[in-house]
Amino acid sequence: AQSVAQPEDQVNVAEGNPLTVKCTYSVSGNPYLFWYVQYPNRGLQFLLKYITGDNLVKGSYGFEAEFNKSQTSFHLKKPSALVSDSALYFCAVRDGGNNDMRFGAGTRLTVKP
Amino acid sequence: EAGVAQSPRYKIIEKRQSVAFWCNPISGHATLYWYQQILGQGPKLLIQFQNNGVVDDSQLPKDRFSAERLKGVDSTLKIQPAKLEDSAVYLCASSLGPHSNYGYTFGSGTRLTVV
Numbered sequence: 001a002q003s004v005a006q007p008e009d010q011v012n013v014a015e016g017n018p019l020t021v022k023c024t025y026s027v028s029g030n031p032y033l034f035w036y037v038q039y040p041n042r043g044l045q046f047l048l049k050y051i052t053g054d055n056l057v058k059g060s061y062g063f064e065a066e067f068n069k070s071q072t073s074f075h076l077k078k079p080s081a082l083v084s085d086s087a088l089y090f091c092a093v094r095d096g097g098n099n100d101m102r103f104g105a106g107t108r109l110t111v112k113p
Numbered sequence: 114e115a116g117v118a119q120s121p122r123y124k125i126i127e128k129r130q131s132v133a134f135w136c137n138p139i140s141g142h143a144t145l146y147w148y149q150q151i152l153g154q155g156p157k158l159l160i161q162f163q164n165n166g167v168v169d170d171s172q173l174p175k176d177r178f179s180a181e182r183l184k185g186v187d188s189t190l191k192i193q194p195a196k197l198e199d200s201a202v203y204l205c206a207s208s209l210g211p212h213s214n215y216g217y218t219f220g221s222g223t224r225l226t227v228v
Binding site for chain 1: 119170204
């Protein structure tokens with residue numbers, strides 16, 4: 001079965017600095033990878049996805065993610081962090097032939113002024 | 114377009130009581146999902162509907178949880194009787210179809226506290 005690991009519970013960065021939120025995955029087939037963000041008392045909001053094609057995927061709010069097949073990773077990145085980026089970030093994976101989307105445990109990003 | 118609507122936003126019940134949650138997906142979205150998100154964990158799929166049929170309910174605790182989507186539009190999730198460990202946020206999501214490249218749209222969730 002597919003699975004996702006987010007090795008960091010918490011990531012702290014200063015405003016204006018680049019940020020990276022890490023994600024590794026495991027699937028038996030082709031990975032379909034997603035990043036979602038969750039603000040307090042809100043549902044999950046879609047940021048970006050990788051299905052096929054270019055390994056660098058650009059998404060909402062200036063975020064991007066790089067698919068690395070050899071390292072089975074899909075790290076989320078942003079060149080310059082904003083205080084408003086502070087939230088809970090979830091990586092998710094679906095096996096190409098499986099409908100079940102599996103989520104990681106989440107990484108809490110805190111951007112300090 | 115309107116988002117996925119869920120109600121109520123919050124619910125507090127005593128253990129062994131019953132509770133029901135409601136979800137109205139985005140118009141035209143054939144696939145509907147219910148997720149359970151326990152504090153500190155990622156969402157876990159409980160059940161997936163395609164129109165009014167169940168596609169996957171393998172992780173639904175069927176001795177106490179039930180869900181229906183009778184007309185293929187809105188859905189209800191019920192817990193009877195509730196246990197303390199059912200305290201969580203229950204998220205509803207919908208998508209155009211079940212294929213893997215469709216993104217999900219999530220509702221704001223219902224936060225359940227069982228005391």
